[in-house]
């Protein structure tokens with residue numbers, strides 16, 4: 224999307240507002256499937272938690288993707304988007320057996336990541352094929368909070384417990400139809416990822432009835448012009464070759480599955496906010512926007528550096544700004560960032576706002592969550608309305624103190 228298109232969205236729908244460019248989602252999807260073009264059966268299951276708007280799910284499904292879900296509610300959103308249950312995989316962590324049973328009833332593929340539930344589910348439903356999530360104990364990125372494959376991570380069943388898994392499978396008579404790993408976000412080193420894949424192949428040999436091997440996700444996307452990103456093309460080349468060799472050895476054409484979230488939607492998203500106040504102190508110039516970590520928490524939660532452009536004055540002289548929000552708490556988006564000169568009333572555009580941005584938004588400070596707009600074939604389509612005061616109070620129950628106590632309020 225260009226600046227004028229973004230400005231037109233801010234004009235039409237007000238600020239703050241999230242905008243997603245469908246063409247970028249499509250080109251990322253094509254890039255991934257092209258990189259793995261040599262694999263006969265490839266399945267991309269989009270990770271719903273990155274951006275879960277039903278219209279976005281519909282669009283991504285139309286491209287050919289299934290869905291990766293982590294809660295019963297995400298499965299229900301997928302079904303509401305028209306995605307058939309057979310194309311939905313449920314990969315929860317630490318949920319109850321009851322929730323897994325409900326999802327299994329809906330017909331989605333179950334992926335289990337602990338021995339206790341595996342045994343309970345296998346005993347009750349030996350006929351329902353199950354995928355197991357393995358922890359290969361490989362660190363994907365540098366950040367231990369978003370890397371979930373390391374030794375003391377809560378995710379997956381340790382590769383050191385394969386004999387235990389096999390005992391459960393034999394005793395229950397259940398069928399394992401998939402093997403899965405997800406080492407977490409930000410794969411920087413392809414060799415590390417391939418090393419984890421080797422562990423998955425070794426694990427797969429212990430199971431005779433597999434239909435797919437799921438390599439999870441964690442592809443790193445660039446946050447600025449010279450930022451590093453996962454080299455998908457190289458990964459495609461090397462992993463495809465290795466996967467095809469494994470299938471020959473295994474004696475069956477398995478499906479290679481990925482479940483990217485960030486890779487498909489991060490760069491497609493823009494967050495637009497209006498500058499309320501320019502505040503000059505003795506050391507800093509603050510640009511304060513009509514938003515905060517209630518709407519975009521990644522900079523405060525993960526230290527993410529979202530590129531910020533002043534689309535109202537893109538050619539202006541650059542100056543240093545700290546971009547902050549209007550929440551009554553520290554909510555810094557950027558410290559001393561070079562941005563073209565900002566005036567009050569300008570619209571700032573935050574990039575990489577497609578993944579884990581709206582889905583992590585809250586009503587903190589009793590602010591409304593922003594609307595979402597899909598930019599599709601040159602048109603701005605509203606896909607979620609801005610909240611209003613009713614959304615803040617609809618579930619609140621106002622106590623009539625006179626009736627229940629001695630005080631009069």
Ligand SMILES: *Cc1c(COP(=O)(O)O)cnc(C)c1O
Pocket residue numbers: 270272273291293314405407408409439440441442482483484485486578
């Ligand atoms: C979050 C998640 C993903 C998506 O990760 P990205 O970094 O957004 O690609 C995939 N699989 C599982 C199991 C997840 O929890």
